[in-house]
Amino acid sequence: MSIADSTQFLCFLALSAAVLLGALGVVLLPNIVYSAFLLGGVFLAVAGLYLLLNASFVAAAQMMIYVGAVNVLILFAIMLVNKKETLAAIPGLAVRRILSGAVCAGLLGLLLRVDFTTPWALPGPESVGEGATIRIGEHLFSDYLLPFELASVLLLMAMIGAIVLARRDVFSSDVITGEGVDQGLIEKTRTPLLLEKNLPNQSVLEKTS
């Protein structure tokens, strides 16, 4: 085993350990902010695994999109909804955790069995190595052109949808009081409509229907 081989193997072991421990931390840590930062670490380690697989372009895309965009978005969401709340106890939570853990362990066993017993067609054709970026570009503009264009439409739809869903309602006049809208009304906190104490009385609903 040459130096390059053993270095690659050690890098694989270190990156895998980072991915798996980071994923466990994301799922198990009680503080959600730590989870979000560990998620960034998991994304970085996965980008390192892509580098080991001779895919520098996808590794760069992973860094920019996952670490740079998705993780920052999740951190912003945590800051926006970060209210200390004590979660109400649920009966049978421990049983549920153990049961789902058993189901997940079974799924893991199944996947690992498929992994280690299937006769993969190895070794496959020789890898293109650093020509991967050129090859991806050829794919994207020839036989994967339609999905490429559809992805742009999907991103546009997601952008508009996220803006529409996340903004506060801005009307030309307030729907409840009827007064004209100014900046103060936009900044005004709206009463949550779906809380139990704000729900309309059941008898009122029956009377109107």
Place this chain on the structure above:
Amino acid sequence: MSLSPVLAFTLPTTVPLQGFLAVAAVLFCTGVWGLINSRNAVRVLMSIELMLNAVNINLMSFSSYLDGQLIRGQVFTIFVITVAAAEAAVGLAILLSLYRNRETVDMERFNLLRW
């Protein structure tokens, strides 16, 4: 003088394909467990991202080991990353809207559609 056999290596593939697939399997199962058991809605979204990354590792390792010339797996990974970014944006917007209306991120209290 020719290079010694130590330096004359071709593209090293000593990390087996099964190793990458095993890492992806463990990552996927961790994501599934977190998806089921998280009570914070943001953590549910994070678990979904973990599962998507596990699938991406699978695609990339198959593309590198079994489809080295026409790396179609890498193209698929790029599409999955695109869809994951869109999903994260829309998911977090829905979460913000829910939080504004219910003032909680507890998954157990999002029972508006329960019969």
